[in-house]
Amino acid sequence: MSYQIPKFRHPELPKNELGYTKADYEGSISTLCAGCGHDSISGAIIKAVHELSIEPHKIAKLSGIGCSSKSPTYFLGKSHGFNSVHGRMPSVVTGAAMANRDLLYLGVSGDGDTASIGLGQYGHVARRNLNMVYIVMNNGCYGLTKGQDSATADEGSISKKGEPNPFGSIDLPAVALQLGATFVARSFSGDKEQLVPLIKAAMSHRGFALIDVVSPCVTFNNTPGSTKSYEYTREHMEATGTVDFVPMHEEITTKYDPGKTRDVTMHDGAVIRLKKVDDSFDPFDRMSAMVALESSRQSGQILxxxxYMDKQSRDLHEALATSKRPLNQLTETELCPGSKVLEQINQSLR
Structure with a gap:
């Protein structure tokens, strides 16, 4: 059985500024279950990168273990890729990003890979503000091992076996906010109009950018009692506002009344636009975001x-004052400055 996408495509497919079509950002044919939310997220990533006109070889995609961590096979087939061990993706991204700051790092993980075995690594990569996009494909269960509840399953939610979850859930955006993450968002795999602009904004952000995406498991966790099902999410989803992403070369216009639209210039000159945001919620205030998340949780809504976004974010490279040039571009003389420099370092530590 072949899992390769046919190379022949319609010659009139739309091209971006670099001359690439969406096909140039695709990967292999998905082997996930039909209807899996993860495939919708993969499609949103392909659309976002194509529209941002990012060269495929400028992207490094990394993952851990799980259904979600298989998905990088299905997008950005011409980009760099590394599939790490369970829960350790953040360490691999950190090492890669420290060695080569010129790549865009896209980490893909799941609720088990992040909120269970990888929770410690997740916490540290968030607090260090590593310059990366971290997408969690969150379905509230372990799909590869027959659907047991994961750490993000809500208390009282009912699994396919009919048993309610007795434990409270870990809210990954709330954890990220508490630890100092500088870009935090949540979306739904079935809402591409919201998800694509969020991915674009995350890729333009300087620092750690989390997008927690509710992605229903159609095989094990799409039952009426599940709070991660398509039906429940659609009925209980509450958006902070409409999100648009405006590339830096496009004219910035608005159709909304003053006070109802907020334009924020990103580090690269692009603009993220928030339309008709609730006056009681400020996405640039960390405490406001934490209160909004807790309020929505208590009311049974999915915000x-x-x-949240920190407009003055300083990523890990800035905090550590690392080399402006990637390590693979430095010469032996620069990497090994000699015994005198070593002695100076040793003296400073005495």
């Missing part, structure tokens, strides 16, 4: 959209 989506841009939850």
């Amino acid at each position: 989506t959209g841009l939850l």
Whole structure:
């Protein structure tokens, strides 16, 4: 059985500024279950990168273990890729990003890979503000091992076996906010109009950018009692506001009344636009975002959209004052400055 996408495509497919079509950002044919939310997220990533006109070889995609961590096979087939061990993707991204700051790092993980075995690594990569996009494909269960509840399953939610979950859930955006993440968002795999602009904004952000995406498991966790099902999410989803992403070369216009639209210039000159945001919610205030998340949790709602962004974010390279040039571009003389420099370092530590 072949899992390769046919190379022949319609010659009139739309091209971006670099001359690439969406086909140039695709990967292999998905082997996930038909209807899996993860495939919708993969499609949103392909659309976002194509529209941002990013060269495929400028992207490095990394993952851990799980259904979600298989998905990088299905997008950006011409980009760099590394599939790490369970829960350790953040360490691999950190090492790669420290060695070569010129790539765009896209980490893909799941609720088990992040909220269970990888929770410690997730916490540290968030607090260090590593310059990366971290997408969690969150379905509230372990799909590869027959659907047991994961750490993000809500208390009282009912699994396919009919048993309610007795434990409270880990809210990954709330954890990220508490630890100092500088870009935090949540979305739904079935809402591409919201998800694509969020991915674009995350890729333009300087620092750690989390997008927690509710992605229903159609095989094990799409039952009426599940709070991660398509039906429940659609009925209980509450957006902070409509999100648009405006590339830096496009004219910035608005159709909304003053006070109902907020334009924020990103580090690269692009603009993220928040339309008709609730006056009681400020996405640029960390405490406001934490209160909004807790309020929505208590009311049984799933808050989506841009939850928080630090407009003055300083990523890990800035905090550590690392080399402006990637390590693979430095010469032996620069990497090994000699015994005198070593002695100076040793003296400073005495």
